[in-house]
Amino acid sequence: MTRDVRILNTGSLLELQRRLRAAGGENIRSSMQRRIRRAAEPLKTDLQSTMRGLDIRSEGRRGRPGGRSPTTRPLRATIADSIRISVRTGSSPGATVWIDKGRLPPDLKNMPKVINSGRIRHPVFGNRRRWATQWAQPPWWDSTVRQHTPRMEREVARVLDDVRRRLE
Structure with missing residues:
Protein backbone atom coordinates (compact mmCIF):
# COMPACT_ATOMS: atom_id res chain seq x y z
CA MET A 1 0.00 0.00 0.00
CA THR A 2 1.23 3.46 -0.67
CA ARG A 3 0.72 4.57 2.91
CA ASP A 4 0.70 2.69 6.18
CA VAL A 5 -1.36 4.03 9.04
CA ARG A 6 0.80 4.68 12.04
CA ILE A 7 -0.46 5.56 15.49
CA LEU A 8 2.48 7.08 17.25
CA ASN A 9 3.85 10.03 19.06
CA THR A 10 7.44 8.92 19.07
CA GLY A 11 8.69 11.21 21.81
CA SER A 12 5.94 10.37 24.28
CA LEU A 13 5.96 6.66 23.51
CA LEU A 14 9.76 6.36 23.75
CA GLU A 15 9.84 8.22 27.07
CA LEU A 16 7.00 6.06 28.37
CA GLN A 17 8.76 2.86 27.23
CA ARG A 18 11.93 3.86 29.14
CA ARG A 19 9.92 4.50 32.28
CA LEU A 20 8.06 1.19 31.90
CA ARG A 21 11.34 -0.73 31.62
CA ALA A 22 12.75 1.07 34.64
CA ALA A 23 9.62 0.30 36.66
CA GLY A 24 9.57 -3.33 35.47
CA GLY A 25 5.92 -2.90 34.56
CA GLU A 26 5.37 -5.90 32.26
CA ASN A 27 1.68 -5.97 33.17
CA ILE A 28 1.33 -2.26 32.38
CA ARG A 29 3.19 -2.73 29.08
CA SER A 30 0.98 -5.61 27.92
CA SER A 31 -2.11 -3.62 28.92
CA MET A 32 -0.84 -0.65 26.90
CA GLN A 33 -0.20 -2.86 23.86
CA ARG A 34 -3.65 -4.40 24.12
CA ARG A 35 -5.35 -0.99 24.39
CA ILE A 36 -3.40 0.46 21.44
CA ARG A 37 -4.35 -2.58 19.34
CA PRO A 70 -10.57 -17.85 -14.93
CA THR A 71 -9.71 -17.57 -11.21
CA THR A 72 -11.72 -18.87 -8.29
CA ARG A 73 -10.45 -16.45 -5.69
CA PRO A 74 -12.58 -13.40 -4.89
CA LEU A 75 -10.52 -10.22 -5.42
CA ARG A 76 -12.07 -8.01 -2.73
CA ALA A 77 -12.10 -10.69 -0.02
CA THR A 78 -8.48 -11.65 -0.77
CA ILE A 79 -7.33 -8.05 -0.34
CA ALA A 80 -9.51 -7.52 2.76
CA ASP A 81 -8.05 -10.62 4.42
CA SER A 82 -4.51 -9.30 3.94
CA ILE A 83 -5.07 -6.16 6.10
CA ARG A 84 -3.10 -6.45 9.34
CA ILE A 85 -2.30 -4.59 12.57
CA SER A 86 1.06 -4.68 14.31
CA VAL A 87 1.84 -3.12 17.68
CA ARG A 88 5.46 -2.51 18.68
CA THR A 89 6.96 -1.54 22.01
CA GLY A 90 10.68 -1.63 21.17
CA SER A 91 12.79 1.26 19.90
CA SER A 92 10.03 2.42 17.51
CA PRO A 93 6.82 2.00 19.54
CA GLY A 94 3.36 2.42 18.05
CA ALA A 95 0.78 0.66 15.91
CA THR A 96 0.65 0.16 12.16
CA VAL A 97 -2.32 -0.88 10.01
CA TRP A 98 -1.01 -2.24 6.71
CA ILE A 99 -1.61 -4.60 3.82
CA ASP A 100 0.52 -7.71 4.10
CA LYS A 101 1.60 -8.32 0.50
CA GLY A 102 2.94 -11.71 1.56
CA ARG A 103 -0.66 -12.86 2.00
CA LEU A 104 -1.60 -11.78 -1.53
CA PRO A 105 -1.09 -13.98 -4.61
CA PRO A 106 1.84 -12.83 -6.79
CA ASP A 107 -0.41 -11.34 -9.47
CA LEU A 108 -2.28 -9.20 -6.92
CA LYS A 109 0.65 -7.67 -5.00
CA ASN A 110 0.04 -4.15 -6.40
CA MET A 111 -3.75 -4.40 -6.65
CA PRO A 112 -4.58 -2.53 -3.39
CA LYS A 113 -2.56 0.46 -4.62
CA VAL A 114 -4.11 0.24 -8.10
CA ILE A 115 -7.66 0.06 -6.70
CA ASN A 116 -6.91 3.01 -4.39
CA SER A 117 -6.05 5.07 -7.49
CA GLY A 118 -9.52 4.36 -8.90
CA ARG A 119 -8.48 2.99 -12.32
CA ILE A 120 -7.92 -0.73 -12.81
CA ARG A 121 -6.54 -1.76 -16.19
CA HIS A 122 -6.04 -5.46 -16.89
CA PRO A 123 -5.90 -7.99 -19.73
CA VAL A 124 -9.24 -9.61 -20.57
CA PHE A 125 -9.12 -13.16 -19.19
CA GLY A 126 -5.32 -13.09 -19.38
CA ASN A 127 -5.26 -12.16 -23.09
CA ARG A 128 -2.56 -9.47 -23.30
CA ARG A 129 -3.85 -8.32 -26.72
CA ARG A 130 -7.21 -7.24 -25.23
CA TRP A 131 -7.35 -4.91 -22.26
CA ALA A 132 -10.23 -3.73 -20.10
CA THR A 133 -10.51 -0.73 -17.79
CA GLN A 134 -12.56 -0.84 -14.62
CA TRP A 135 -13.24 1.95 -12.14
CA ALA A 136 -13.38 1.86 -8.36
CA GLN A 137 -14.44 4.61 -6.04
CA PRO A 138 -11.12 6.19 -5.05
CA PRO A 139 -9.48 6.43 -2.58
CA TRP A 140 -10.88 3.55 -0.52
CA TRP A 141 -7.84 3.35 1.78
CA ASP A 142 -7.13 7.06 2.27
CA SER A 143 -10.71 8.16 2.93
CA THR A 144 -11.34 5.36 5.45
CA VAL A 145 -8.12 6.17 7.30
CA ARG A 146 -8.98 9.89 7.33
CA GLN A 147 -12.30 9.12 9.04
CA HIS A 148 -10.67 7.07 11.82
CA THR A 149 -7.52 9.12 12.51
CA PRO A 150 -8.97 11.63 15.04
CA ARG A 151 -10.61 8.85 17.09
CA MET A 152 -7.42 6.76 17.13
CA GLU A 153 -5.26 9.72 18.13
CA ARG A 154 -7.64 10.54 21.03
CA GLU A 155 -7.69 6.91 22.18
CA VAL A 156 -3.89 6.53 22.08
CA ALA A 157 -3.47 9.82 23.97
CA ARG A 158 -5.89 8.50 26.61
CA VAL A 159 -3.91 5.23 26.89
CA LEU A 160 -0.63 7.14 27.28
CA ASP A 161 -2.13 9.39 29.97
CA ASP A 162 -3.45 6.36 31.88
CA VAL A 163 -0.06 4.61 31.75
CA ARG A 164 1.73 7.79 32.87
CA ARG A 165 -0.63 8.10 35.84
CA ARG A 166 0.02 4.46 36.82
CA LEU A 167 3.79 5.02 36.68
CA GLU A 168 3.76 8.14 38.87
Whole structure:
Protein backbone atom coordinates (compact mmCIF):
# COMPACT_ATOMS: atom_id res chain seq x y z
CA MET A 1 0.00 0.00 0.00
CA THR A 2 1.23 3.46 -0.67
CA ARG A 3 0.72 4.57 2.91
CA ASP A 4 0.70 2.69 6.18
CA VAL A 5 -1.36 4.03 9.04
CA ARG A 6 0.80 4.68 12.04
CA ILE A 7 -0.46 5.56 15.49
CA LEU A 8 2.48 7.08 17.25
CA ASN A 9 3.85 10.03 19.06
CA THR A 10 7.44 8.92 19.07
CA GLY A 11 8.69 11.21 21.81
CA SER A 12 5.94 10.37 24.28
CA LEU A 13 5.96 6.66 23.51
CA LEU A 14 9.76 6.36 23.75
CA GLU A 15 9.84 8.22 27.07
CA LEU A 16 7.00 6.06 28.37
CA GLN A 17 8.76 2.86 27.23
CA ARG A 18 11.93 3.86 29.14
CA ARG A 19 9.92 4.50 32.28
CA LEU A 20 8.06 1.19 31.90
CA ARG A 21 11.34 -0.73 31.62
CA ALA A 22 12.75 1.07 34.64
CA ALA A 23 9.62 0.30 36.66
CA GLY A 24 9.57 -3.33 35.47
CA GLY A 25 5.92 -2.90 34.56
CA GLU A 26 5.37 -5.90 32.26
CA ASN A 27 1.68 -5.97 33.17
CA ILE A 28 1.33 -2.26 32.38
CA ARG A 29 3.19 -2.73 29.08
CA SER A 30 0.98 -5.61 27.92
CA SER A 31 -2.11 -3.62 28.92
CA MET A 32 -0.84 -0.65 26.90
CA GLN A 33 -0.20 -2.86 23.86
CA ARG A 34 -3.65 -4.40 24.12
CA ARG A 35 -5.35 -0.99 24.39
CA ILE A 36 -3.40 0.46 21.44
CA ARG A 37 -4.35 -2.58 19.34
CA ARG A 38 -7.97 -2.11 20.41
CA ALA A 39 -7.78 1.53 19.25
CA ALA A 40 -6.65 0.41 15.77
CA GLU A 41 -9.03 -2.55 15.47
CA PRO A 42 -12.09 -0.54 14.27
CA LEU A 43 -9.96 0.94 11.47
CA LYS A 44 -8.88 -2.52 10.33
CA THR A 45 -12.46 -3.78 10.42
CA ASP A 46 -13.75 -0.75 8.52
CA LEU A 47 -10.99 -1.04 5.88
CA GLN A 48 -11.90 -4.70 5.40
CA SER A 49 -15.63 -4.02 5.08
CA THR A 50 -14.97 -1.06 2.74
CA MET A 51 -12.86 -3.30 0.49
CA ARG A 52 -15.40 -6.13 0.54
CA GLY A 53 -18.21 -3.76 -0.42
CA LEU A 54 -16.23 -1.65 -2.90
CA ASP A 55 -18.10 -1.00 -6.14
CA ILE A 56 -15.90 -1.78 -9.15
CA ARG A 57 -17.50 -0.91 -12.50
CA SER A 58 -16.41 -1.66 -16.03
CA GLU A 59 -16.55 0.56 -19.09
CA GLY A 60 -19.13 -1.69 -20.66
CA ARG A 61 -18.79 -4.56 -23.06
CA ARG A 62 -18.22 -4.32 -26.75
CA GLY A 63 -18.86 -7.37 -28.85
CA ARG A 64 -19.57 -10.73 -27.27
CA PRO A 65 -20.54 -11.02 -23.62
CA GLY A 66 -17.83 -12.33 -21.30
CA GLY A 67 -17.69 -15.60 -19.48
CA ARG A 68 -16.73 -16.88 -16.07
CA SER A 69 -13.59 -15.60 -14.40
CA PRO A 70 -10.57 -17.85 -14.93
CA THR A 71 -9.71 -17.57 -11.21
CA THR A 72 -11.72 -18.87 -8.29
CA ARG A 73 -10.45 -16.45 -5.69
CA PRO A 74 -12.58 -13.40 -4.89
CA LEU A 75 -10.52 -10.22 -5.42
CA ARG A 76 -12.07 -8.01 -2.73
CA ALA A 77 -12.10 -10.69 -0.02
CA THR A 78 -8.48 -11.65 -0.77
CA ILE A 79 -7.33 -8.05 -0.34
CA ALA A 80 -9.51 -7.52 2.76
CA ASP A 81 -8.05 -10.62 4.42
CA SER A 82 -4.51 -9.30 3.94
CA ILE A 83 -5.07 -6.16 6.10
CA ARG A 84 -3.10 -6.45 9.34
CA ILE A 85 -2.30 -4.59 12.57
CA SER A 86 1.06 -4.68 14.31
CA VAL A 87 1.84 -3.12 17.68
CA ARG A 88 5.46 -2.51 18.68
CA THR A 89 6.96 -1.54 22.01
CA GLY A 90 10.68 -1.63 21.17
CA SER A 91 12.79 1.26 19.90
CA SER A 92 10.03 2.42 17.51
CA PRO A 93 6.82 2.00 19.54
CA GLY A 94 3.36 2.42 18.05
CA ALA A 95 0.78 0.66 15.91
CA THR A 96 0.65 0.16 12.16
CA VAL A 97 -2.32 -0.88 10.01
CA TRP A 98 -1.01 -2.24 6.71
CA ILE A 99 -1.61 -4.60 3.82
CA ASP A 100 0.52 -7.71 4.10
CA LYS A 101 1.60 -8.32 0.50
CA GLY A 102 2.94 -11.71 1.56
CA ARG A 103 -0.66 -12.86 2.00
CA LEU A 104 -1.60 -11.78 -1.53
CA PRO A 105 -1.09 -13.98 -4.61
CA PRO A 106 1.84 -12.83 -6.79
CA ASP A 107 -0.41 -11.34 -9.47
CA LEU A 108 -2.28 -9.20 -6.92
CA LYS A 109 0.65 -7.67 -5.00
CA ASN A 110 0.04 -4.15 -6.40
CA MET A 111 -3.75 -4.40 -6.65
CA PRO A 112 -4.58 -2.53 -3.39
CA LYS A 113 -2.56 0.46 -4.62
CA VAL A 114 -4.11 0.24 -8.10
CA ILE A 115 -7.66 0.06 -6.70
CA ASN A 116 -6.91 3.01 -4.39
CA SER A 117 -6.05 5.07 -7.49
CA GLY A 118 -9.52 4.36 -8.90
CA ARG A 119 -8.48 2.99 -12.32
CA ILE A 120 -7.92 -0.73 -12.81
CA ARG A 121 -6.54 -1.76 -16.19
CA HIS A 122 -6.04 -5.46 -16.89
CA PRO A 123 -5.90 -7.99 -19.73
CA VAL A 124 -9.24 -9.61 -20.57
CA PHE A 125 -9.12 -13.16 -19.19
CA GLY A 126 -5.32 -13.09 -19.38
CA ASN A 127 -5.26 -12.16 -23.09
CA ARG A 128 -2.56 -9.47 -23.30
CA ARG A 129 -3.85 -8.32 -26.72
CA ARG A 130 -7.21 -7.24 -25.23
CA TRP A 131 -7.35 -4.91 -22.26
CA ALA A 132 -10.23 -3.73 -20.10
CA THR A 133 -10.51 -0.73 -17.79
CA GLN A 134 -12.56 -0.84 -14.62
CA TRP A 135 -13.24 1.95 -12.14
CA ALA A 136 -13.38 1.86 -8.36
CA GLN A 137 -14.44 4.61 -6.04
CA PRO A 138 -11.12 6.19 -5.05
CA PRO A 139 -9.48 6.43 -2.58
CA TRP A 140 -10.88 3.55 -0.52
CA TRP A 141 -7.84 3.35 1.78
CA ASP A 142 -7.13 7.06 2.27
CA SER A 143 -10.71 8.16 2.93
CA THR A 144 -11.34 5.36 5.45
CA VAL A 145 -8.12 6.17 7.30
CA ARG A 146 -8.98 9.89 7.33
CA GLN A 147 -12.30 9.12 9.04
CA HIS A 148 -10.67 7.07 11.82
CA THR A 149 -7.52 9.12 12.51
CA PRO A 150 -8.97 11.63 15.04
CA ARG A 151 -10.61 8.85 17.09
CA MET A 152 -7.42 6.76 17.13
CA GLU A 153 -5.26 9.72 18.13
CA ARG A 154 -7.64 10.54 21.03
CA GLU A 155 -7.69 6.91 22.18
CA VAL A 156 -3.89 6.53 22.08
CA ALA A 157 -3.47 9.82 23.97
CA ARG A 158 -5.89 8.50 26.61
CA VAL A 159 -3.91 5.23 26.89
CA LEU A 160 -0.63 7.14 27.28
CA ASP A 161 -2.13 9.39 29.97
CA ASP A 162 -3.45 6.36 31.88
CA VAL A 163 -0.06 4.61 31.75
CA ARG A 164 1.73 7.79 32.87
CA ARG A 165 -0.63 8.10 35.84
CA ARG A 166 0.02 4.46 36.82
CA LEU A 167 3.79 5.02 36.68
CA GLU A 168 3.76 8.14 38.87
